[in-house]
Amino acid sequence: xxxxxxxNTFSSVFDKxxxxxxxxxxVEDHIKKGKSKLIVGGTKFLAELKYRSLLAELNRxxxxxxxxxxxxxSLQLEIESRVKGIDNDHHIIxxxxxxxxxxxxxxxxxxxxxxxxxxFYNRGMDRPKMFNSKSPSTVLPxxxxxxxxxLCR
Numbered sequence: 001x002x003x004x005x006x007x008n009t010f011s012s013v014f015d016k017x018x019x020x021x022x023x024x025x026x027v028e029d030h031i032k033k034g035k036s037k038l039i040v041g042g043t044k045f046l047a048e049l050k051y052r053s054l055l056a057e058l059n060r061x062x063x064x065x066x067x068x069x070x071x072x073x074s075l076q077l078e079i080e081s082r083v084k085g086i087d088n089d090h091h092i093i094x095x096x097x098x099x100x101x102x103x104x105x106x107x108x109x110x111x112x113x114x115x116x117x118x119x120f121y122n123r124g125m126d127r128p129k130m131f132n133s134k135s136p137s138t139v140l141p142x143x144x145x146x147x148x149x150x151l152c153r
Contacts, residue, residue: 042091096128
């Protein structure tokens with residue numbers, strides 16, 4: 001299973017000293033101990049990410065999948081030109097589409113609203129699940145999960 005952890009939530013998921021780590025620890029467990037992998041990619045996402053030693057550790061454990069940078073960047077530009085109202089999170093939407101992410105872990109309520117919006121998905125397609133501080137650990141699905149975003153080619 002593919003999980004995107006938004007940069008604004010990275011410390012909550014992976015830093016045990018974070019005040020809200022207890023709420024996000026199921027995501028960490030799913031990635032570090034389960035079958036899930038962390039999805040990273042795109043110029044903007046990688047530039048914002050500061051946890052290089054953690055990424056190296058996860059990479060050694062084969063727990064990271066890097067999405068095609070050119071695809072993510074190209075789709076991000078397309079989304080920026082077509083969709084207004086998501087502030088600066090176009091890169092997360094693009095990464096979600098390119099990687100076919102099953103779960104997006106974020107504290108950003110505006111991004112969550114956008115990812116839930118049915119108009120951006122074809123009929124019958126599953127949208128990524130949202131994991132936030134109020135999510136039960138059952139949000140982390142098991143098994144196959146198919147999704148294709150309308151904005152993806």
